[in-house]
Amino acid sequence: MTVKPYPLKFKPEMKERVWGGRALEQFGLELPQGHIGEGWMIGDHPNGTTKVAGGALDGLGLDEIREQYGREWFGSKGFSEKNGRFPLLIKLLDCNDDLSVQVHPTDTYDRLPAGELGKTEMWYILDAKPGAKIIYGLKDGIDRAALQQAIDEGRVMEGLQEVEVKAGDAFYIPAGTVHALCAGVVVAEIQQNSDTTYRLYDYNRPGLDGGLRELHVEDSLNVIAYEGAGATRMNTDDAQAGSWLTIAESPYFVVDKGVVRGPWELSTSADSFVILVVAEGSGSISWGEGESQSVKAGECFLLPATLGSYSLGGEMTVIRSLVP
Known part of the structure; x- marks a missing residue:
């Protein structure tokens, strides 16, 4: 059966997290009971695969779409060369409490789980309570020995940079950057399609099962980029209607912010799908011959490369992501 390309919306995979809450309900999303920290909005991963909601491909998983239409619909650059999966993972995060202090590996780390990628990501702050902050990198002069000593002495937080955030801020977080979202922020996250996180510190708090969550201190110390991995931050308030403002750029994704005020004519290319948040x-x-889809805040769409x-x-x- 030949299916004409159309914007794909998916049923999110909701994930309970000790730091989560109920803030994603503000987008009209249906949440299960519990502390919901992550909505995997577009995912093709063993830990979460989203299924299409609506249209000719209703009910198909992103993995099935990849197998049937991927080479055409995802574009010439729209595959992970390492494991064949869809290359990006799109999430909405509700940080009702502080996340663990963590770091992600690069693709070349020799202790990566089989089939996994490294994890470079970016955050766009959708909402932030007054005074909300994130942890974003190490303070100057902190090397592996200094960080190890701080861990041993129970003062790891002294070596971390804290940054106050507001809605509209964008943060690029290459693999190797120590980071943590803190309480009071809601975030759109665009990342490599990976679920590998190394926890450096977790405030000695119990997890959902009542026990302390596992830390990964050795892996964390191994993969941290002590001289910096190239993390950048941006105030995006200058975005102008009808044009794209690039807010994050990496080998894995380019992310732009666009302000829509009336009709804005655009097009996909044969190189890559487009994701709109x-x-x-x-x-x-x-699109097409008079076809249209209403959209609202919190919704995410995958536009096939062949949509035109x-x-x-x-x-x-809107936040646009594609593969460079």
């Missing part, structure tokens, strides 16, 4: 407001995506011309309408802010 609606950060605020509402509007529509139109499309138009965004309404009044909204």
